[in-house]
Amino acid sequence: MAEAPDSTAVRTALWRAMHLEVDAPPHVLEDDIGLRLVAPEDGWRERPDMDPEATKGFRAGMVSRARFIEDLVAEQAGRGVGQYVILGAGLDTFAQREPELAARLRVFEIDQPATQAWKRRRLTELGYPVPDLVPVDFEAGQSWLDRLGAAGFDRARPAVVVSTGVSVYLSKEATAATLREVAGLAPGTTLAMTFILPVELLDTADRAGLRTSTSGAKSSGTPFVSFYTPQEMLAMAREAGFGEVRHVAGTALAERYFAGRSDGLRPSSGEDFLVATV
Numbered sequence: 001m002a003e004a005p006d007s008t009a010v011r012t013a014l015w016r017a018m019h020l021e022v023d024a025p026p027h028v029l030e031d032d033i034g035l036r037l038v039a040p041e042d043g044w045r046e047r048p049d050m051d052p053e054a055t056k057g058f059r060a061g062m063v064s065r066a067r068f069i070e071d072l073v074a075e076q077a078g079r080g081v082g083q084y085v086i087l088g089a090g091l092d093t094f095a096q097r098e099p100e101l102a103a104r105l106r107v108f109e110i111d112q113p114a115t116q117a118w119k120r121r122r123l124t125e126l127g128y129p130v131p132d133l134v135p136v137d138f139e140a141g142q143s144w145l146d147r148l149g150a151a152g153f154d155r156a157r158p159a160v161v162v163s164t165g166v167s168v169y170l171s172k173e174a175t176a177a178t179l180r181e182v183a184g185l186a187p188g189t190t191l192a193m194t195f196i197l198p199v200e201l202l203d204t205a206d207r208a209g210l211r212t213s214t215s216g217a218k219s220s221g222t223p224f225v226s227f228y229t230p231q232e233m234l235a236m237a238r239e240a241g242f243g244e245v246r247h248v249a250g251t252a253l254a255e256r257y258f259a260g261r262s263d264g265l266r267p268s269s270g271e272d273f274l275v276a277t278v
Contacts (some may be wrong), residue, residue, distance in 0.1 A: 003118040006111075008165070008222065009090030010038050011049060015059040016066070018045070022052045023265055028257045029063040029070075033093040037122045057209065057268030064253040064267050065194060069162050070094060070101075072192055072275070076160045077104050081188065083159035085148065086110065087178070088166040091119065095131040107131035108153055110144050145181055158188030158278070168196040168224045172236075175226065179240035182278070189278040191242070194271050195228040203269040210270055233274045242276035249273075 013034025020032055044050060073084055073094070082105055086092055089109035095102045109116070113135035123130045134151045136144045149155065161182050167175045175193075182191045199207050214224045228236075230247040237245040250273075254266045 003114050003121065005038070005091055005115050005118055009115065010040075012062050012165070013038055013091040013093075014040065014044065014050060015055065015062045018050060018052065018055075019059055019063050021045075023059070024261075024263055027063075028060070029067045031063075031066070031093055031097060033096050033128070034091045036126060037091055037093075037119070056265060057206065058213075060254075060258065060265050061250065061267035061271055064250075064257050065164050065271065065273070067257055068248070068253055068273065069164065069192055070098065072190070073105070073160050073162075074101055076190055077101060081158050081160055081190075082106060083153060083157060084108070085153070085159055085161045087144065087161065087163040089133075090115065090165075096123070096128045099129065102129075102131070106152070108134050108148055108151060110134045110136055110148065113137055156186055158186045158190075161185070161189065161191045163191075163193045165194060167193060167228070168226060169222060170226060172226050172228075176236055176240065179237055179242070179276075183237075183241035183276075185278055187278050191237075191274070191276045191278075193233075193274045193276075195233050195274060196224065196226075197270050197272060198227045198229065199270075201229065201270075206268045206270055209268055230272060233272075237274055237276045242278060244277040246275050247272060248275055 016029060016031040017035035020027055020030060049055065084105045085108045086094075087110050089111045092109060095107045109131055111133075116133045116135040120130055120133055132151050134144070134147050136142050136147045138144075153159070163178070170178075179191070182189065196210075199210050202210055230249070234245050234247055250267050250269055250271050258266045
């Protein structure tokens, strides 16, 4: 397989950069490093999926979920947690943007081998620090936990484990297996995982957007597979063995990070968080 980042990871990186370019301060997240990694061709801002108005809600959703994760990581690092695992890391740039916080943690990024090889090359070319990139070939049946351990992860110590924008592409059985694996890690480990709500639970104004995204994902060969109610996701986490579980609605992130804005920038409804502690 040729080295290349996933198209969804590229789109997320470009939306995060667009937040700085087209949205007024205060910015929820300041990230233009993903743009530097991608180095898209001139005219990328004119792509239909970069339209500033049409993608406003998605763009806000990308930066709010990243900000929520990084606030959580900072909180857990303050409690002495020293390991941070990013499942499906894509073009995450935490280690490059937050060097002081990253220096207090061992950061492990897990993704497909082609994405990891490409990212390692681009980080090196640009002179950025390279975290522990852990390539896992899921199609070949490799275990991410085994690969993580081989990379130096200490299962006897707590960690923050995050998975954003992934569960919608996996079967419910695969997500349940991931929950069980994380629940088997050291006490004090915290998982933050996003999930997509069924369309009927979205705000009416956002339902057409989800249907469009679902159709686009299918046509691009990466179909949306699984949707969850909050109650279903909480039940799955309890059944997996987590001792404490909570639901964080996307609307709560909107209130936390976008309150008082005059430009109407707010995340689309439909993506919520499970936060669970071992």
